[in-house]
Amino acid sequence: MAADSQAIASYATLILADAGIEITADKITALAGSAKAELPAVWAEVFAKATEGRDLKDILLSFSTAGPAAGSAPAAAAAAGGAAEEAAEEAPKEEEESDEDMGMGLFD
Structure with a gap:
C-alpha cells in the first residue's frame, strides 16, 4: 500500500504546485x-x-535543461583533442528492433 500512498501524495503535491497553492500536509x-x-x-507530512x-x-523544469552528461561531453572532447569524437564515429551502431522484425505490426 505504500506505493499507492506515495503516488497519491505525489499527485496531490503536483496538483497543488500547478495551481500555485502552498503545499501543506493538510492541503495534500x-x-x-x-x-x-x-x-x-x-505521507502528506x-x-x-x-x-x-x-x-x-x-x-521539475530543471531536469530537462541540465544533466550530468550535458556539461561533461564538451569538456571531455576538448581535453581529448577530438579523440572522443573519433571514437564515437568508429563505434558500431546498434540496429533497433522493430515490430515488423517479429512478424507483428501496430495494426495486425
Missing part, C-alpha cells in the same frame, strides 16, 4: 480526501516537508 490530505483516496497522514520552501515547478 484534503485533496486526497476529495478524490476519495485514503492517504496516511505520514513527508511530501509537505520535502517541498517546503522550494518551487516545485522550477525543480
